[in-house]
Amino acid sequence: MAEDQEPATAEDRAAVSAHRLADADVEARLARLDELLERVEGVAGPTAEAALEAVRGLTQVYGEALARVRDLAGPQLTGALTGDRLLHHLLVLHQLHPHPVERRVADAVEGVRAVLAQRGADVELVGVEAGVASVRVTAKGCGSSASAVEEAVRETLLAAAPELTAVQRVASAPAPAFVPLTDMLPTAAPAAGAT
Structure with a gap:
């Protein structure tokens, strides 16, 4: 088999594959x-x-x-x-990746969301600015599970974009308070002559 040709047979391909490394x-x-x-x-x-x-x-x-x-x-x-x-x-x-850091971070966030959803957590990318990725992380459960989720998100984003200098958590906006509809309607003025 010439060096510039693909392995021709299944045996040749198997021999080439035998020298490959698994991800682990x-x-x-x-x-x-x-x-x-x-x-x-x-x-x-x-x-x-x-x-x-x-x-x-x-x-x-x-x-x-x-x-x-x-x-x-x-x-x-x-x-x-x-x-x-x-x-x-x-x-x-080697700074050869065709996608800019913002896209790689956004793709990494989307990739980790499915894993987090299985654990009752979520992550949202707020933005990337000056080498810092800002994320909003929500996690149900005790503080240790929330910190584990934050660490997993941080590691995932830094692996996708090692040129980041930091991954910071942005506080979630508080849920709006319930205001009864009657409190939002103007109150009627007392009728003239009523005391």
């Missing part, structure tokens, strides 16, 4: 890489500096490769790239 494996490897980079950053000396420079260089080269893929992709493929969790993250990391 990717997450585990990313977490491990973060740990290793933190350890390298904590070590002083030329070896640590060289290791960090090598990581930066690889990141730049892979970022350029991803930029070229995105440039060659049409709208349909670009949509598929942004729909993949890992590729979405890499496009954001």
Whole structure:
């Protein structure tokens, strides 16, 4: 099989797929890489500096490769790239994502709403300004569940748009008080001559 051709048989495709990582494996490897980079950053000396420079260089080269893929992709493929969790993250990391931060935040809010609804909570995007996403979060239950909902929303939005500097909760507007209709109607003036 030539290198520039698709795998021709089901066996060939299965062999290629066997070398792929599941999302859980990717997450585990990313977490491990973060740990290793933190350890390298904590070590002083030329070896640590060289290791960090090598990581930066690889990141730049892979970022350029991803930029070229995105440039060659049409709208349909670009949509598929942004729909993949890992590729979405890499496009954001390399500042190649085709959607602006406001749209990514709005999409993330819509995506997390279904999950929150199952827990009796909701989130509404108020806006994004100066790198801060403002949200209105409503949650039923005790304060600890409300803070867990807020943290889940914060993590979701920062994953979709890591260039945000903060996610802040905006207080919900108080529900209007009930005013009886009779209090809103003008009162009749006493009839002339009545005492």
